[in-house]
Amino acid sequence: IEVVRLDDGFDVKRAGENGRALIEDKKVLALFMSRGTPHSQAIIPWLDKHGVALIGPSTGAMVLHKPVQRNVFNVRATYQREAEKAVQHLLTIGMVRIAVVHVTDSFGADALEGAMTGFGKAKAQPAATVPADRDKPDYAAIVPAIVQAKAQAVLWIGSGSAVVEGIKALRAAGSAAQVVTLSNNA
Template sequence: MLGAWDAEPARADILIGQTTAVTGPVAASVGETLVGVNLYLNSVNARGGVNGEKIKLITLDDKFEPPLAGENAKRLIEQDNVVALFMSRATPHTQAILPLLAKNGIALVAPSTGAMVFHQPVNPLVFNVRSSYQAETEKAVEHLHTLGLNRIAMVHVDDSFGEDCLAGAMKGFNATKLQPVAVIKADRSKPDYAAIVPQLIKENAQAVLWIGSSVAVSDGVKALRKAGSAMQVVTVSNNASSGFAKQLGDAVRGVIVTQVFPSERAMGYSINREAAALAKADGSVTISPSVMEGFASAKVLVEGLRRAGPKPTREKVVAALSSMNHFDLGGLEVGYGPGDRTGLNFVDLSIIDAKGQFRR
């Protein structure tokens, strides 16, 4: 279990609950989002907290297992009495939490998944921050088409996350009047690269949109390169982490990753300047896309708590977030209202260079 603040004074007055994959195949990117969360929450607590109350984030490891995510959320709600849930990771894992929200009248803030099921139909207790996976995959296909790459394949994990990304990609294919040369499902735990890679090569794919965990996608890219294929690989923002780049090893150069936040080096955005200043003061934080997702998500959470007033309850937090029409994150505006829990609507693309840096 991880705490989000390490200051000594008194107890934490505001308890926030999180279930996420601290260990397992997405641990690298989860770890980076937590760095961003802690960077912001620590700064808030160092200034006295919110309305004079400290914030404590209780993080439980679900090991990237959906049933455990549900069990963790139940414990956080019923035993730890948290006032809100925050930044669950992945689609089926977050789906396991949904029944608990309505039963307990508790908000889920900034789920770290862009699945459309959390956008439509609108769940009044889910407050998204990041854009949707469908928007990412649709833009990815359209971008490949503009590059003249029209023989595009798709490999996706065989779960609700993968199906959601496929739905977005098909929008892109329809918009460009293309058809995928292959759509291949991959086991979430043990992708069969020995079958997947030869099929991609046989179909003469110029590019592949590969959807899965950072381990699954990085191993897939390495398997492609080992087979002598130079086809373009694109993946989505769940892999927008330095950890993913490291996992790619010698195969890192040229992999495209869609992004749901502006480049962390774009200092025209005040949120980036704020994070950079706090990282410099901390001395141990390196800013990455995943760090910025955690940082931005924590800002939305804190603003909701601030608007809920002293001694926030679950009901007050939901009401405060529901009426947050226009909140400037620092060059990016988040807003919620009746029938709208989308948060940001921002998608960009990056390419990883030979040094493992994300370039726009």
């Protein structure tokens, strides 16, 4: 087995071209662990054209699950399911004032939908729903909204680095709220 790795620099166009090169030029048997939803989507036309499998894309986006992509073999649950289960778990351990912070992009919308399903199934409502910019989260606005809601817990949906900085800002503001994270990249 030979493993061939190409770097797309987290650029969607380059990801699609890398997929094409690996499939058409290198004649790979399968691709695995692609990163990013739009990046994985850019590869799908090449998978479908040549019948090559993409195994374990590192994304839980619903778009890679529904409709079923015949050449994509997901191993991660959907973001929606992860967020729904996180909310259900928090509610079962007695956290009734749950805030949800979500990035304002397709990932955030996808996961937020799952969180709201979790609240809906439990006939509950979030204590606060706080949008956050992916590139420059405004912690000076986000943290006070969480504190004002008297959140016992926070479901924080965002990039790994933004979540870490958000938790630091939350702790600096004196909040002891439990934080559950749903992240799609570093």
